Amino acid sequence: MNENQFNALEEIIKEQYANIAGMVILKKDNFVYEKYFNGYTQEDTIHIASVTKSVISALIGIAVDRGYIKNIDQKVLEFFPKYKVKRGERKIHEITIRNLLTMTAPYKYKSEPYTKVYSSDDWTKAALDLLGGKGTIGEFKYSTVGAQILSGILTNATGKTVLDFATENLFKPMSIRPPYNQKVQDKDQYLAFLKNKYVSGWVVDPQGVNTAGWGLAMKPRDMTKFGQLYLNKGIWNGRQILSSKWIENSMKENSRWVEVPYGYLWWIIEDEVCSGYAALGDGGNVIFVSPEKKLVVAITSTFMPRVKDRIELIRKHILPLI
Known part of the structure; x- marks a missing residue:
């Protein structure tokens, strides 16, 4: 990419993707582009929204690799022996970790009760209370509050907080500065963190359990490291952080939303121009990985509803230049 191409891309970003805060592009382990917008810098973290889910997916994979979790076909309730199931609730007994990873667990709601869950004293229990209902196990139902159960599983399986487990097994080995715990105790604090x-x-x-569906802030450069870990089949500086088998299975179609395949909390992108997989977060936060092109694109964005599709940006304006 030459200077004119950089300038043209940045004009498109300013005109059509105005809430982008940062973009970093890695090609064959080399930084080929890095730019920050709207007053942000390389050192600023930003809420990556549902990209958090893909980080949790990696942590579940590491917990399986380390033997804390036998396999992802274990029943969810095995990890919550003190949880009391309401009378008549049979379906919840059959829901597995795999169902949570592939968004194929049923829930008792039509629209997600974010405020109710995130203003409760125990978000994992509140999410467990929503499992089941009239839906069918195996049908795709995207759920952010439901993903919280995975954090509860990690905590109970490892005997450590999610942050401590992530710091020991993911952040520190990859030279990513661990975040600190950020408390959100009511609706106003929840909305403030988002906006x-x-x-x-x-x-x-309030129980000290980190979020699984949202709530992690990261720098764009650290997001590219995470994408690079997957691109390199789980190896970082010669160390196997995450098994290649987990990554391979994560990127297979395990479920499908309309025409888009879904793996283990990763979206699978399949077309002639833009093939790979992506962690996608609300507002336009993205980690896109293309094994074919040996490419990682990380984009952070400020909160904004109904933003333009970042995969379209990558497909139409970034890939042709790389």
């Missing part, structure tokens, strides 16, 4: 320009840390509930 404030500068946020940092990893949200925890």
Whole structure:
């Protein structure tokens, strides 16, 4: 990419993708582009929204690799022996970790009760209370509150907080500065974390359990490291952080939303121009990985509803230049 191409891309970003805060592009382990917008810098973290889910997926994979979890076909309730199931609730007994990873667990709601869950004293229990209902196990139902159960599983399986487990097994080995716990205790704090320009840390509930569906703040460069870990089949500086088998299985179609395949909390992108997989977060936060092109694209964005598709940006304006 020459200077004119950089300038043309940045004009498109300013005109059509105005809430982008940062973009970093890695090609064959080399940085080929890095730019920050709207007053952000290389050192600023930003809330990456549902990209958090893909980080949790990696942590579940590491817990399986380390033997804390036998396999992802274990029943969810095995990890919550004190949880009391309401009378008549049979379906919940059959839901597995795999169902949570592939968004194929049923829930008792039509629209996600974010405020109810995130203003409760125990977000994992509140999410467990929503499992089941009239839906069918195996049908795709995207759930952010439901993903919280995975954090509860990690905590109970490892005997450590999610942050401590992530710090020991993911952040420190990859030279990513661990975040601190960020408490959110009511609706106003929840909305402030979503909308404030500068946020940092990893949200925890009143029990000290980190969020799984949202709530992690990261730098774009650290997001590219995470994508690079997957691109390199789980190896970082010669160390196997995450098994290649987990990554391979994560990127197979395990479920499908309309025409888009879904792996283990990763979206699978399949077309002639833009093939690979992506961690996608609300507002336009993205980690896109193309094994074919040996490419990682990380994009952070400030909160904004109904933003333009970042995969379209990558497909139409970035890939042709790389």
